[in-house]
Amino acid sequence: xxxxxxxxxxxxxxxxxxxxxxxxxxxxxxxxxxxxxxxxxxxxxxxxxxxxxxxxxxxxxxxxxxxxxxxxxxxxxxxxxxxxxxxxxxxxxxxxxxxxxxxxxxxxxxxxxxxxxxxxxxxxxxxxxxxxxxxxxxxxxxxxxxxxxxxxxxxxxxxxxxxxxxxxxxxxxxxxxxxxxxxxxxxxxxxxxxxxxxxxxxxxxxxxxxxxxxxxxxxxxxxxxxxxxxxxxxxxxxxxxxxxxxxxxxxxxxxxxxxxxxxxxxxxxxxxxxxxxxxxxxxxxxxxxxxxxxxxxxxxxxxxxxxxxxx
Numbered sequence: 573x574x575x576x577x578x579x580x581x582x583x584x585x586x587x588x589x590x591x592x593x594x595x596x597x598x599x600x601x602x603x604x605x606x607x608x609x610x611x612x613x614x615x616x617x618x619x620x621x622x623x624x625x626x627x628x629x630x631x632x633x634x635x636x637x638x639x640x641x642x643x644x645x646x647x648x649x650x651x652x653x654x655x656x657x658x659x660x661x662x663x664x665x666x667x668x669x670x671x672x673x674x675x676x677x678x679x680x681x682x683x684x685x686x687x688x689x690x691x692x693x694x695x696x697x698x699x700x701x702x703x704x705x706x707x708x709x710x711x712x713x714x715x716x717x718x719x720x721x722x723x724x725x726x727x728x729x730x731x732x733x734x735x736x737x738x739x740x741x742x743x744x745x746x747x748x749x750x751x752x753x754x755x756x757x758x759x760x761x762x763x764x765x766x767x768x769x770x771x772x773x774x775x776x777x778x779x780x781x782x783x784x785x786x787x788x789x790x791x792x793x794x795x796x797x798x799x800x801x802x803x804x805x806x807x808x809x810x811x812x813x814x815x816x817x818x819x820x821x822x823x824x825x826x827x828x829x830x831x832x833x834x835x836x837x838x839x840x841x842x843x844x845x846x847x848x849x850x851x852x853x854x855x856x857x858x859x860x861x862x863x864x865x866x867x868x869x870x871x872x873x874x875x876x877x878x879x880x881x882x883x
Contacts, residue, residue, distance in 0.1 A: 573622070573677075573825055573826035573827075573828055573829075573861070573864045573866050574622075574866040574867070574868075575618065575621075575622070576618070576621035576622045576624075576865070577621070578617055578618070578621050580758065583617070583758050583759075583760070586760055587613055587614055587617060589798065590611075590613055590761075590795060590796075590798055591611060591795070591798065591799075591800050591801070592611075592614075593610075593611050593612055593613060593614045593615050593821070593822070593823070594610075594611055594801070594819060594820065594821060594822070595608055595609065595610040595611075595641065595644070595645075595819070595820050595821075595822050596608065596609050596610075596801045596802070596805060596816050596818075596819055597645050597816070597817055597818040597819075597820065598805055598814045598815060598816045598817060599814070599815055599817055600781075600809055600812040600813060600814035600815065601773070601774075601777050601781065601812040601813070602813070603770060604769070604770055604772065604773040604774065604777055604778075605767060605768065605769060605770060605773065605781060605812070606645065606767075606768050606770060607765065607766055607767040607768065607805075607809075607814075608642055608644075608645045608765070608766040609763070609764075609765050609766075609791075609801045609804055609805055610638065610641050610642055610763055610764050610765075610766075610822060611762075611763045611791075611795050611801055612637075612638055612641060612762045612763050612764070612822070613759065613760070613761050613762045613763070613795055613796070615637070615638075615641070615676070615762065615822065615823060615824050616630070616634045616637070616638070616751060616759050616762040616824075617759050618823070618824045619633065619634065619637055619678075619824040620634070620759060622824070622864050622865040622866065623679065623680075623864075623865040624865065626684070626685075627753065627757045628685050628687060628691070628699070629680060629683070629684065629685055630751070630759065631694055631696060631751055632663050632666065632680065632685065632696060632699065632700075632729075633666055633668075633678060633679070633680050634751045634759070634762060635696070635729045635730065635749050635751065636655065636657065636666045636668045636678055636729055637668055637676050637677075637678050637824065638749040638751075638762065638763070638764040639655060639668070639729055639730060639733050639747055639749060639764070640653075640655050640668035640669070640670040640676045640678060641670060641676045641764070641822045642747055642749070642764050642765070642766035643655065643670055643707075643733075643766070644670050644671075644672060644674065644676075644820075644822060645766065646768070647670075647672040647709075648672075648711065648712075649672065649711070649712040649713075650672055650673075650712040651671075651672045651709060651710060651711050651712055652669060652670070652671045652672065652709075652710040653669070653670055653707060653708060653709045653710065654667060654668070654669050654706075654707070654708040654710075655667070655668045655669075655670070655678075655705075655706075655707055655733070656668075656705070656706045656707075656708070657700070657703070657704075657705055657706075657724070657729065657732070658681070658703045658704050658706070659700050659701045659702065659703035659724060659727075660701045660702055660703055661698070661699050661700045661701030661702075661703070661727070662682075662685050662686050662687075662698075662699045662701075663680070663681075663682065663685050663696070663699040663700055664680070664681040664682035664685075665680075665681040665682075665703065666678055666679065666680050666681060667679060667681065667863075669863065674820060674821050674822045674823060675822075675823055675824075675825040675826070675827070676822060676823070676824055676825070677824065677825065677826040677863040677864050678863065679862045679863055679864075679865075685699055696727070696728070696729070697726075697727035697728060700724065700727040700728075700729070701724075701727070702723070702724055703723075703724045704721050704722065704723060704724060705721070705722050705723075705724055705732050705733065705735070705736045706719055706720065706721040707719070707720050707736060707740070720736065720740035720741065721740070722735060722736045722739045722740055729749070730747035730748060730749050730764070731747075733745075733747050734746050734747050737768075743768060743769065744768070744769040744778070745766070745767070745768045745769070746765075746766070746767045746768075746782075746785055747764065747765070747766055748764060748765045748785070748788050748791065749762075749763070749764035749765075749791070750762065750763060750764065750790045750791040750792035750793070751792045752790065752792030752793045752795075752796040760792075760796040761791070761792040761793055761794065761795040761796025761797070762791070762792050762795065763791035763792060763794070763795045764791055765785070765788060765791065765804075767781070767785055769781075777812070780811070780812075781809070781812060784808055784809055784811075784812075787808065788804075788808060789804070791804075802816070824864075825864075826861060826863050826864035826866065828861040828863065828864060828866055828868075829868075830868040830870065833859040833861075833868050833870065834870050834874075834875070834878075837857060837859075837870065837875060838875065838878055838879070845875070845879060846879075848872070848875070849872045849875050849876045849879065852872075853872050853873065853876075854872075855872070856869035856870055856871050856872065857869070857870045857872060857875070858870075
């Protein structure tokens with residue numbers, strides 16, 4: 573991936589003053605629950621910069637990518653998953669991929685979301701109509717992926733993902749994500765929380781944990797004001813004796829590269845490939861990775877030389 577520069581020096585200074593991005597994975601209530609708290613302010617700003625997104629688009633894809641990141645603790649071994657949201661609302665939906673190594677990438681199904689009137693709040697429901705939520709898992713060692721799909725119920729990305737887990741995987745799960753904007757529409761804080769009930773959890777404890785979860789602060793605001801992850805985990809859930817089991821990095825990144833796109837082009841039909849290299853041979857072939865927005869320019873003379881090598 574080609575990382576886009578964040579050129580706003582004031583925003584960069586603010587971001588650098590915050591706790592580093594990262595995910596804390598924890599267990600609590602004697603192993604009855606597992607969770608993850610993710611600080612993703614840099615993560616969301618990199619996503620926005622790479623895709624050159626407006627405010628509304630940042631909110632939609634940002635919430636989606638935060639949810640994708642929070643699903644990483646549910647993976648086993650070297651696994652990858654895709655979260656897809658297809659809706660007939662103005663936002664159309666998104667596709668987000670997360671990998672057990674810690675990278676997340678994603679894109680909107682519609683680059684610019686149409687807005688008919690000024691926004692009164694950041695409720696995304698008017699832009700997310702009926703449709704489906706799908707999660708496709710690509711487990712290590714399996715030839716075929718596994719996909720589960722449910723109908724959109726809440727028109728809220730985090731709540732619909734929790735609904736997916738309940739319906740498709742029969743696991744009580746909760747997600748809470750938040751992105752904080754300043755008066756200039758810049759992302760000054762972002763993060764989210766994942767909680768999941770494990771087998772054998774006590775019903776009375778479940779109810780108390782749900783109450784604590786509902787008392788969660790706005791994570792975007794919390795992290796924008798230099799709050800830390802430990803204060804949330806050991807404060808919000810203190811009665812359940814939480815213990816952080818793992819700290820890990822999660823980044824907005826993509827395994828794409830110029831070489832990858834070049835190989836794709838060289839695998840085209842011979843006639844089609846010849847037309848590409850012979851048309852305006854001095855102009856490079858421009859390819860764009862829809863997952864991360866990276867633009868690669870490939871020299872047609874190099875392509876022609878490699879075509880000859882393949883003969």
